[in-house]
Amino acid sequence: MKDYFPRSNAEQVTWLTNFSSKIAISGASLGLTATEITALQINCSSLITAINTVETLKTSLKSATAAKEIAVQTEAGNIRTNVARFKTAASYTPTIGQDLGVVGTSTALDFATYKAKLTVENFAG
Numbered sequence: 001m002k003d004y005f006p007r008s009n010a011e012q013v014t015w016l017t018n019f020s021s022k023i024a025i026s027g028a029s030l031g032l033t034a035t036e037i038t039a040l041q042i043n044c045s046s047l048i049t050a051i052n053t054v055e056t057l058k059t060s061l062k063s064a065t066a067a068k069e070i071a072v073q074t075e076a077g078n079i080r081t082n083v084a085r086f087k088t089a090a091s092y093t094p095t096i097g098q099d100l101g102v103v104g105t106s107t108a109l110d111f112a113t114y115k116a117k118l119t120v121e122n123f124a125g
Contacts, residue, residue, distance in 0.1 A: 009051045009124065020044035058123065 006012045020041045027037035083102050086092055097103040 009055060013048050013051055016044040016048050054124075 006015045023032070023037055023040050027040070028034075032040075083100075087097065087102065094103065
């Protein structure tokens, strides 16, 4: 049997809105009680709210991620510039560098043992 329930979030909201309004009209003729009709409308409303909440949070996450990337570029760039400047100061010592955490380490990449780690996220919609 072909599934009637839409897959995308946007299509689900449209379908749920229509179903909720139409079940109020056709529900009684399908043998549903007023309580059952109201329960179905609450189901629709709850699902619409959940979908809208997720969509809002996804948008907020995208905005926050973009803002963070800009901050990393500008703020980290400023920090790096200043660290490079004070590393050349006559009063700079390796102890100060260690204390500030600005002494880099170099690690040789061993391609024979290197294993990439991939992470995937699936967002419905």
